[in-house]
Amino acid sequence: xxFNFIIIVFFCAVLIFAYSTPPDDPIERIGTTQLNGDGCVxxxxxxxxxxxxxxxxxxxxxxxxxxxxxxxxxxxPAEAGGYNVASRFGTLTATDSLSFWDPRDPNELTQAFPLVxxxxxxxxxxxxxxxxxxxxxxxTIYSVGLSIVYDGIxxxxxIWDFGPKFPVRITDNVVPVELVSFNVNETxxxxxxxWITSSEVNNKGFAVQRKxxxxxxxxxxxxxxxxxxxxxxxxxxxxxxDAGQGNIYYRLKQIDLDGSYxxxxxxxxxxxxxxxYTLTQNYPNPFNPSTSINYQLPAxxxxxxxxxxxxxxxxxxxxxxxxxxxxHTVEFNAVNLSSGLYFYKLEAKNNYGEVFSxxxxxxxxx
Numbered sequence: 001x002x003f004n005f006i007i008i009v010f011f012c013a014v015l016i017f018a019y020s021t022p023p024d025d026p027i028e029r030i031g032t033t034q035l036n037g038d039g040c041v042x043x044x045x046x047x048x049x050x051x052x053x054x055x056x057x058x059x060x061x062x063x064x065x066x067x068x069x070x071x072x073x074x075x076x077p078a079e080a081g082g083y084n085v086a087s088r089f090g091t092l093t094a095t096d097s098l099s100f101w102d103p104r105d106p107n108e109l110t111q112a113f114p115l116v117x118x119x120x121x122x123x124x125x126x127x128x129x130x131x132x133x134x135x136x137x138x139x140t141i142y143s144v145g146l147s148i149v150y151d152g153i154x155x156x157x158x159i160w161d162f163g164p165k166f167p168v169r170i171t172d173n174v175v176p177v178e179l180v181s182f183n184v185n186e187t188x189x190x191x192x193x194x195w196i197t198s199s200e201v202n203n204k205g206f207a208v209q210r211k212x213x214x215x216x217x218x219x220x221x222x223x224x225x226x227x228x229x230x231x232x233x234x235x236x237x238x239x240x241x242d243a244g245q246g247n248i249y250y251r252l253k254q255i256d257l258d259g260s261y262x263x264x265x266x267x268x269x270x271x272x273x274x275x276x277y278t279l280t281q282n283y284p285n286p287f288n289p290s291t292s293i294n295y296q297l298p299a300x301x302x303x304x305x306x307x308x309x310x311x312x313x314x315x316x317x318x319x320x321x322x323x324x325x326x327x328h329t330v331e332f333n334a335v336n337l338s339s340g341l342y343f344y345k346l347e348a349k350n351n352y353g354e355v356f357s358x359x360x361x362x363x364x365x366x
Contacts, residue, residue, distance in 0.1 A: 030084065030102045030105050030110055031084075031105070031108075032084045032110075032144050033084050033085065033086045033142035033144050034142050034144070034162050035087075035142040036105070036108070036142075039144055039160055039162060040082075040144065040146045040160040042154045043146060043148070043154045043155065043158035043159070044155075044156045044159055044160065047160060047162055048159040048160065048161055049161065050076055051074075051075045051145055051146075051147050051159050051160055051161040052073070052074045052075045052145075052161070053071070053072070053073055053083075053143055053144065053145035053163035054071070054072050054163050054166075055069055055070070055071050055072075055085070055141050055143050055164075055166040056069065056070050056072065057069030057130070057141075057168075057228075057229070058202070058228065058229030059166075059168060059169060059229075060168070060169045060170075060171055060201070060229075061130075061132040061168060061169075061170055061171075061201075061202075062132070062170070062201075063132060063133065063134045063135065063136065063170055063172070064132055064133070065202060065258070066129055066131045066132070066202075066257060066258060067129070067130055067132075067202055067229060067257060068129055068130075068257065069085075069129070069130050069141065070125045070126065070127050070128075071085050071125060071126050071128070071143050071145070071163065072124070072125045072145075073123065073124050073125070073146075073147060074122070074123040074124075076148075076158075076159045076160075077120070077148060077149045077158065077159070078117040078119075078120035078122070078147050079116070079117060079120070079147075079149050079150040080114035080115060080117060080147075080148050080150040081114060081117065081145060081146060081147050081148065082110070082111040082114055082115070082145070082146040082148065083110065083111050083126055083144065083146065084111075084143070084144050085108065085109050085141060085142065085143045085144075086105070086107055086141070086142045086143075087107050087108075087130065087141050087168075088139055088140055089107075089133045089135075089139045090107065090130050090131055090132050090133055090139050090141075090168065091106050091130075092106070092107060092108060092128055092129070092131075093128065093129040093130075093131065094109055094112075094128060095127050095128055095129050096127065097112060098112055098113075098126055098127075099112055099126055099127075099128055109128050111126065114148065116150070130168065132168070132170050133170060136172065137170050138167055138169050138170065139168045139170060140165050140166065140167055141165075141166040141168060142163075142166075143162065143163035143166070144161070144162050144163065145160060145161060145163065146158060146159075146160040147159055147160065176201055177199070177200045177201065177203045177226070177254050177262075178197055178198045178199050178200075179195060179196070179252070179254070180197065180198045181194075181195060182194075182196075182252060182264050182265060182267060183195075184250055184267050184268075184269045185269075186269060186271060187239065190241040190242070190243050190327065191248065192238070192239050192240075193208065193237065193238045193240065193250055194235070194236070194237050195235075195252060195264070196233060196234065196235050197227075197233070197236075198233055199230065199231050199232075200226055200227050200229060201229045202256045203226030203227060203228060203229070203254065203255075203256065203257075204228075204255045204256060204257045205223055205224055205225040206223070206224045206226065206253065206255070207220050207222075207223050207252070207253040207255060208220070208221050208222040208240075208250065208252060209221065209250065209251050209253055210240065210243070210249065211248075211249045212244060212246060212247070212248055212249070213247040213248070218251070220253075221242070222238055222240075224236055226254075228257070241327070242326075243269075243271055244271065244326070245271045247268060247270050248270075248271060249266050249267070249268050250267050250268075250269075251263055251264050251266045252264035276296075276298055277295070277296065277297060277298060277301075277346070277348055277356040277358070278296040279294075279295045279344075279346040279358040279360060280293075280295065281362075282294075282332070282360070282362045285362050285363060286362075286363040286364065286365035287334070287362065287364060288334075288364065288365055289333055289334045289335040289337075289366070290331060290332065290333045290334070290335075291331070291332050291362060292329055292330070292331055292332075293318070293329065293330050293331075293332060293344055294328070294329050295327075295328055295346050296326070296327050296328070297323060297324070297325045297326060297328065297348060298325055298350075300323070300324050300325055301322070301325075301348040301350045301351075301356075302321070302322050302348065303319050303320075303321065303323045303347070303348050304317065304319060304320050304345075304347040305317070305319040305330055305344060305347075306318070306344070306345050306347070307332060307342060307343070307344050308342065308344075308345065309340070309342055309343075310340060310341050310343075315337065315342065316332075318330045318332060318344075332344070334364045337364060338364075339364050339365055340363075340364060341361060341362075342361070342362050342364060343361055344359070344360055344362060345357065346358045346359075
């Protein structure tokens with residue numbers, strides 16, 4: 001009995017030292033999952049259902065494929081937390097400074113230092129990469145999470161539990177990203193792109209690419225994150241607010257986590273030039289204290305937008321510059337003004353000397 005007590009004290013001392021060690025020189029315990037150990041027995045001998053531990057990520061991968069996973073921890077004292085994850089066949093890799101890879105066991109990761117809970121009601125997580133073996137089989141990811149009172153003293157106030165075993169099927173029949181539709185439509189303020197996938201595997205996301213009629217090269221105009229791996233339908237949308245006019249072409253560059261990629265079909269839309277100057281009603285109206293003012297320019301113009309009070313006195317100038325043709329929006333913040341009726345005026349002059357002027361009312365209601 002005395003010998004067992006000495007062993008426990010020794011491991012506790014090691015763990016305390018590990019908690020006080022800086023992240024760039026970690027000394028951590030390994031061997032606490034159900035794959036290779038008995039849990040966080042330095043703190044308490046038995047697991048507790050008060051702690052919730054689970055892993056999320058793809059359940060099917062191709063041989064040698066790498067995917068991102070997360071291990072979540074909630075419950076318990078929830079002042080800070082630690083974790084271990086291990087796999088039987090795959091290799092685990094740290095993706096940030098929150099985790100530590102020990103060369104003694106390449107199939108396991110542990111925390112580099114305790115991760116603090118923002119509040120006891122929150123859930124914290126660690127992200128890691130799993131590299132599948134090159135053989136067709138079913139692997140398992142094992143996890144254990146420790147919720148502690150962050151006083152540097154391992155004791156029974158700290159509680160832990162094993163996470164459910166997470167099976168990962170390594171198979172040649174992994175479904176790639178299936179794009180079932182991709183279309184574009186003209187909308188207020190630009191062009192809206194919509195696309196749908198029926199399933200995704202290892203999908204980092206989509207680079208949205210555009211090419212105008214007079215251009216040779218495709219340009220990346222945005223990146224939309226994918227769902228990594230899912231068998232559920234995913235809907236995506238993006239609005240190109242700088243489309244311009246004429247024939248515009250779009251395509252998607254779908255990029256995997258390993259950097260491989262594939263292109264969608266090309267879709268085309270024809271945008272006509274604006275035929276007139278337009279000043280729309282501000283929104284919201286009435287407003288408090290901010291509102292948006294939208295206007296359209298059919299050609300490059302010198303633009304002024306001025307705010308007046310009920311007596312015709314100038315309150316502020318929102319725009320006073322040359323602007324390109326197209327849709328524009330400016331924000332008006334009236335936080336320092338009193339409630340009442342105000343006017344906003346658009347003055348625009350194009351390169352041919354043609355002048356446009358329009359005034360609208362708006363109500364500030366505090």
